[in-house]
Amino acid sequence: MYLLNLLLQIIPNEEELRFLGIKLINSEDYIELITRFTLNLGVIILIVVGLYAKTSKRKDFYFTYIAISIVIFLLCFLLESVKIELGFALGLFAIFGIIRYRTDAIPIKEMTYLFVVIAVSVINALANKKISYAELITTNLLVVIGLYILEKILNLKQEISYRVIYEKIENVQAGKEEILLADLKERTGIDIKHFEIERIDFLRDVAYIYIFFDIYGKNKNDAK
Template sequence: IREMSYLFAVIGLSVINSLANKKISFLELLFTNIAVIVVILILEKITILKHEVSKRIVYEKIELIVPEKREELIADLEKRTGLKIHRVEIGRINFLQDTARIQIYYYDNQPNMADDAENAIPDDND
């Protein structure tokens, strides 16, 4: 989504620049371009644009996957992963092996495209 936003901004600036006529001075056009770039940089650095990263894990303590123990589950996952997890989704549950597939979500300041690519590949080890 972030890359699409940058693409939209570049296309928008291109349209603004192409529609400039002789009534608009070069200085006004330069100011408009710089203003748009500065606004994008400011939005990128403040917490309005948090990058949510997800990881799929196999979890063996299935007694914690019940909704009543959600806080306990998150605390255990944070302890094991070292990440500040803000939400989890319970996926496939395997009662024969006492495991559950869990998707954990946390905020990352530096987006890592490898994390997204890792989650895009289906896991066929079930």
């Protein structure tokens, strides 16, 4: 007991540990930062690696999602200490909605996961003292469970379409849909689910056709 009292006298109080008028450490806020950061990172890794990665071949997004989550969480958590407006958090979604990574087109599913990653990070960072950790953990679990249901149980497929110019005009006639579909599959090597004829150019003897297939499905050559 004597040694403890001696240490307390030697070690300066937190209020006295300042550099240029700023506290060197605030134990309560520091512990909260580590706790929430660990929770957020764990949930994001579960979403990205456990759910998204299982149905996606776009490995380039793994780094993007985790990096954005870390930056957004730290940004919101640190600025929350100075009582930022809710509009700041909503503004983050507007920024990404406008930018949309103009260097490359992002499929709808990837954009949805990006929105989820940002939303989860903002929730974990800005949840105030009135929200218990039990409520915060439950909220994160509900997001994960919802995504799991959509990905695994409902087994939703994401389709993409290509526009092709088809020159065998005789196969575009009514009643030859199966022949046309089989020929498109054979020539493209893609497991086409369905197609739509946009227009037929009789002057050039070609048809403009949209083919639809699962974006993450195997093509015919892979299936063999």
